[in-house]
Each structure stands twice: as structure tokens, then as C-alpha cells.
Amino acid sequence: MIYLDANATEPLRPEARAAVLAALDLVGNPSSVHGAGRAARRVLEDSRESVAARFGAAPADVVFTAGGTEANAAAIHGLGRGRRVIAGATEHDAVLRAADTPVLLPVDHDGIADLPALERMLADGPPALVCLMAANNETGAVQPVAEAAALCRAHGALLHVDAVQAAGRIPFDLRAAGADSAALSAHKLGGPKGAGAILLRPGLHLPALVSGGGQERGRRGGTESLPAIAGFAAAAHAAGDASALAELRDAAEAACVAAGAIVVGGAAPRLPNTTCLALPGVRADTQVIALDLAGIAVSAGAACSSGKVARSRVIDAMGLPDLAGCAIRVSLPWNATASDIVAFTEAYARMAARLRSPALAEG
């Protein structure tokens, strides 16, 4: 199986594996005061410092969670109290569904947020919480977060950044971005599933979504998942930037375009590992199944609840309804190789030739 679905989950990095296995041997509860507890606490706090340093926050402003969804939800529930929520139209469901009735900020055909529209929205109305993802999970589009942060500051709004897909792939730094909070997920940067974090601007208070026990300075109750968190920190440290993958991605893209594909959002600044390829007239699920049978794992969008392959809400929001039902996402993992790309492009070309043959297209 050639795995090109990194935006669903990245393979575990060896550094993370070592850290997870070492932490699995620790018996203690990080909140216990005896020796075993203190040893666990030490790993927890080292992990916190490591994540904080990597992404531009102070250790005290890192709140560990069970993952990116909880991190987004807790930040938006907590910081959005008493504020209206404005969210990018292509945000992940974890963000869009965290607020009752978010106002959507439109994006252009390449998936980039309309900043003049944001400015108008901010100028007009009560204090807001703006949610803008650092990079999109389906197209890889990189949003102008720092510019949005400046607008938010000027209008007394808070900015929450879903950095789940960006962290570890392109530089992301909370302080440099000027954002108020950010959500991270361990397994999207080569760590284990089951850990994530909220980063907060210094001094920003966050009421708990999961309460009790007093862990994480009262901002998130529950015994911390130490092995997952240790693996998270090790992966965050190991994940530099993924720019080397751009060359492989571009090669794949060129070959697929030659086979008839259209690159969705290709003109935007993008994550180096992601491409969204539409094959006009061929349903996305048909493509994904054909590639699965050829031993290649890709997806038709976000890997979430239903397992069903539906139209892409993201591509619809980009104003490309004709492509929304026939695009697949190809996302290269940190350990992708040139031969993976060759195998993929060959399979893609065979698939495109077969599925786009006039007889089938008309049937």
C-alpha cells in the first residue's frame, strides 16, 4: 500500500515512537506527588516546553487536549463566549460546528479568505472571534493569518487559528502570527493519535470545556495522556518543514494534469505536501476506490464520521461546484519517496484513461 493520505493522519515518526514507548514504561499519574508521579510530571512538563518553544508560546500557555477537534472546540467555546463568531468558509467541521451560528467569511476560487470582506464584517457589529485556519486540509491553501490578525487587533476581535494541518509542515508561530489562540494535533505532524494542544496568547483566560480535577491549570480536566503527549512533543521537534515534499508533489501534479486532471486551488500558496486533483466527469468515490484497488491510499476529502464520500464542501465554497464531486486529495506523508510518486502517477494515468473513456463517461 502506497500511503498518500497524510492529511488524514501522518505515519508515526521514529522519534515519536521512541518517546511513546519510553513514556509507556512510566507508571505514575502526572498529578501524583510521589516519585513515580513526579517522573511522569517531568515528562509532561518537558513535552509542554518543547511544544511551546516549537510554536511560539510560553509553556504556561499550552493546554494539552485529546486532539485537534477538542482543541478547536475548547478554544472557540471558551474564547467565543459573548462574541459573535466569524469563520472562514472552508474551515474544518471541528471549527464550523464549534459555534452555534458562525458567520462565514467567503474565500476566492483558490480558497483564500477575502480580507476586505473580513474588515467590513469586523467594522460592523459587536466584538468578534474570528476563526481562520493556517492551511486547508483538502487543498492545502495557506491563509493570510498574520494579515487577518492585524485586522482583528485593529477591531478588538480575537483570532483563533486552526493550525492542525500547517504545524510541522510550514513555519507556524503563534507569537509571530499575532493570533490569540491556535489548535494543534499530534497525529497530523507525525505524532500519535490521542493528543493535541491549544496555544494561548499570554494572559488570555480560557474557561474549561472538560472540567474537573484541576489539570492543565484548570483549563482541561482529566489525567493527561502521557505517552501520546510525549510522542506529540517528539514529533513536533522532529517535524521541520515539509518543503522538500513540494518537488515530489509538483511532479505528481504535472503527471496527473497531463492525464487530464485539474489542480484545485493551484494558484494559492499551499502546503508543500498537498494537492487536490479534479477529474471532470468522474465521481470522486469512483476514483478513490479505483486507486485503493491499485494499492494507493488517497481520499476524497476529510476523513470523518460517515465514511461516505460526499461532495466537497470546501470546493463548493471556493465557487467551483462543477469540481466539488470529482476531486480527490493527495497528501504526501513526511516519508514519501520518489518511487511512491511514480507508482501513484502511473496508477492515476491508467485510472484516468479508463474512467474517462467516452463509453464509460456516457454510461
Add this chain to the structure above:
Amino acid sequence: MPPRPNRPVYLDNQATTPLDPRVWQAMVPFFTEHFGNPHSAEHAMGRFAEEAVETARGHVAALIGAEPREIILTSGATEANNLAIKGAARFAAARGSARRRVVTVATEHKCVLESVADLAAEGFEPVVLPVRTDGLLDLDTVAAALDDRTLLISVMAVNNEIGVTQDLAAIGRMARAKGVLFHSDAAQGAGKIPLDVAETGVDLLSISGHKLYGPKGIGALYVRRRPRARIAPLFSGGGQERGLRSGTLAPPLVVGFGEACRIAAAEMLLDAGRIADQRDRFLDRLARDVPGIVINANRTRRIPGNLNLTFPAARAADLMQALPELCVSTGSACSSAEVEPSYVLRAIGVPDEAAARTLRVGLGRFTSPADVDYAAAALAAAHGALAAKAA
């Protein structure tokens, strides 16, 4: 003082339990080779992870006599307790229910008490019931709290500090008769005592992985289907876990949790017998060498792995400091850094001065006779030395 052991002696199994080596074996391949996202149904790696998750869910369900689809996987019992209590209250309110009273017990875990307290800000009426000095609920007190204004009652299966087991079946019958939802925090009970959702009549039940020799970071909420217990999610997103708990599941943790539940179902009674033997051995020696030691709370309705002991003449903090090789605690791990006396001990009428002389000793599946011999001898020697210094 007995000779120092070559490794710390871990007697804090209510704070967290060591990972069972069999659980470790089951989990590790999912950290390393099988890394698929279980929600990626579109390709083989995702489906493999999904199958493993569903097998594990079956083991969790079997431990409590539930159906797999009644199990909502969470990041742990704290999240499960939050989800059960806030979720049930919010769902009922959104449906226009007039019931506003949310009942719990003074000795519950902090996360249950805080979840109930949080609901006050949303227009609900928290009620916290007292317990008797033996730590058990008076069933008449429960009955008085259940009427047509009561939405939910939350009673833990086993207390984390004093180890007593509440009569869930009796409370379940009373709740059902009054149309009140019944939630139980079974973090300390699941895998330790038989807990069957039909027999206890619970509508909602929380379980923790790391309290039954599984990994930290995973737990579950049982949500009854017939008659259906309805709850609102704490947070939304990708819609996983029937929309009640969004977020990518962590297959290594889920698989480890499932294996821990499978082992617990098979070995619970064997564990309980062996642990009771170790406890008796420990207590015999300690009581002989420390006359006047007091066992708090009910002596019979309790799990074998817990002892809450008030020493006659030395402070718990001093005992712990004198014995760095012995891992015991002064109360729940969450609040163990606090200087405040345990609210659980206060609730059963232990004076603060005696609470300061009280240790929790938690035995588990991997506690050996040598462990308890060391612990008893070391505690007796340290107590003697501290008492002599004070005198």
C-alpha cells in the same frame, strides 16, 4: 527500617495502574505499523484501523454487559463524566423538559462535582447529597432527592479515596421509577467489581482505561439504547462516535483499552481474590506494629485494592517524605498537590487533624507479597521513628 527495594513499590493503584504487558503488546503495533486513520473508510489502511477499533469496542461493551453501539469512546473518564452530566442536562433542556435538578454525592470525583456545579450557570439546580460516616449513601436520602423535578442522579460505583461501593442496583431502580436518568462514574469500579448495565439499571456509565491496566488518554461513556438515554455532545466536528464525540479516535489507545477490558472481564475475580490476600497480609502486619491505626469507611462494602488508613501519631506527608521508595498518596491524585484536607474524608466525618494523618494505599493486579511486606514494615518503622521524635 527494612532494606530498600530495588525499584519503587507502587501502591497508588487508584491514581493510575501500571500498563498490563499484554495490553502493551496489543497496542504497540498500532503505534508503529498500523497507523491508518480509522475514519478513512476509503482505503485499506483506514479500514484495518476501523476493524481494530470495533473489536476493541466490543470488549469494552462486554465488560459491562452492553452492546458495542452503546459505547462512546472518549479521552478518559473525566471527559465521559462531563459528557454524561452536561450532555444529559443540555439535551433535556433543549427538548423543553421541566426537570432542572441534577443530583450527586459529596464524595464524588472532582470532575463530577464540577460538571454538576457548572450546570448551575445554565439554570439547573445542583443537589449534593451527604453520605454516612461509612461512606455509603443512605437510600432514604436518595429517595427524597428523586421526584418529578429531578433530571439526573450521578453516583459513583467505587470511591477513589475510600474504596467503598455504592448500591447502584437499588439507586437504579429508584431512579427508573421516578423517570430520572442515572449516571455512574465507574472509573474505579469497572474491571474491579462486576458491573452490569442491566443489573445496575444505569443509563450512563463512565469508564477509564488507565484505571484498569490500560493506557492513559482513553475512556468510554456507556449510553443506554433501550430505553434510550439522550445526551447532547460536549463538542462537535467530524461527527465521529454517532455525533456524540467528534475527533479522530486513537487506535493504539482504543485497542489497548479494549484489551484491558477483555483481560479484566476474564480475570477480575482472580485479581480480587489475590489482591484481598495481599491486603490482609499488609493490614495484619501493619496493625500489629502500629496499634491504633484506623481503617476509614465501610469495612465490607469495598473493593479489596483500597485502604484508607489514619495513623495514630505521624502526619501522612511526613510518612511519604520518609519513604521515597514507597508510592502511596494522601488522596486523589488530582488534588494531591493541594494542602487542603480531603473533602471526601470531611464528608465522612474525619476531622481535619486526623485527615492529615491519613494515607491512601492502593493495591493492584501487580502488587506482590514482597511489595506489601516492604510497605508494612517501612510504614511501621517510619511511623515509629516519627512518633518517637514528636514525643
